[in-house]
Amino acid sequence: EPEVTQTPSHQVTQMGQEVILRCVPISNHLYFYWYRQILGQKVEFLVSFYNNEISEKSEIFDDQFSVERPDGSNFTLKIRSTKLEDSAMYFCASSPGTDPVNEQYFGPGTRLTVT
Amino acid sequence: GQNIDQPTEMTATEGAIVQINCTYQTSGFNGLFWYQQHAGEAPTFLSYNVLDGLEEKGRFSSFLSRSKGYSYLLLKELQMKDSASYLCAALDSNYQLIWGAGTKLIIKP
Numbered sequence: 386e387p388e389v390t391q392t393p394s395h396q397v398t399q400m401g402q403e404v405i406l407r408c409v410p411i412s413n414h415l416y417f418y419w420y421r422q423i424l425g426q427k428v429e430f431l432v433s434f435y436n437n438e439i440s441e442k443s444e445i446f447d448d449q450f451s452v453e454r455p456d457g458s459n460f461t462l463k464i465r466s467t468k469l470e471d472s473a474m475y476f477c478a479s480s481p482g483t484d485p486v487n488e489q490y491f492g493p494g495t496r497l498t499v500t
Numbered sequence: 501g502q503n504i505d506q507p508t509e510m511t512a513t514e515g516a517i518v519q520i521n522c523t524y525q526t527s528g529f530n531g532l533f534w535y536q537q538h539a540g541e542a543p544t545f546l547s548y549n550v551l552d553g554l555e556e557k558g559r560f561s562s563f564l565s566r567s568k569g570y571s572y573l574l575l576k577e578l579q580m581k582d583s584a585s586y587l588c589a590a591l592d593s594n595y596q597l598i599w600g601a602g603t604k605l606i607i608k609p
Contacts (some may be wrong), residue, residue: 443596
């Protein structure tokens with residue numbers, strides 16, 4: 386069964402550094418998402434991406450963050466000048482079709498630790 | 501503001517039935533999702549409701565009342581593997597998923 390994959394599974398970085406989190410969505414899916422979940426807290430929407438552009442973004446998704454689909458398979462989240470409070474699990478998700486109302490398939494997540 | 505409320509934790513017995521409630525307040529509404537999340541893992545989709553009423557899918561059912569801003573997830577014939585957090589999430593007018601904090605379900609033998 387197709388699945389969303391994410392790399393790395395765990396990323397440790399120093400405060401102020403830039404990180405790139407990578408995702409490979411399910412191949413025929415058209416909507417892509419990034420979420421974060423701080424340990425013990427709720428899942429938070431960051432951004433949705435459709436047709437090679439950002440569809441929606443939350444207040445969390447400020448200038449520190451950017452997304453890119455550099456080729457036909459990868460979907461990346463870049464976090465610049467990381468802060469301690471960026472430490473969280475980052476989930477990528479994708480959904481099929483052109484309708485944003487669809488079941489979202491989540492990847493296993495990347496645990497980001499900022500020291 | 502937007503808010504999703506669900507109980508923090510519930511305990512039930514193997515083989516029994518449990519109902520997990522969720523109330524929501526969002527800017528617009530495009531449906532209500534339930535996801536299951538085992539500790540340290542990604543959420544996995546359980547159900548989606550956009551119209552009032554009950555949707556049944558095997559041992560799991562989900563109910564929605566739009567007028568009351570209320571949903572519940574019903575789990576029947578509980579198994580030990582059902583021990584997990586159950587996340588209620590509402591899709592708002594901007595098609596952003598607004599998540600509850602999750603209900604940790606503990607199943608006892």
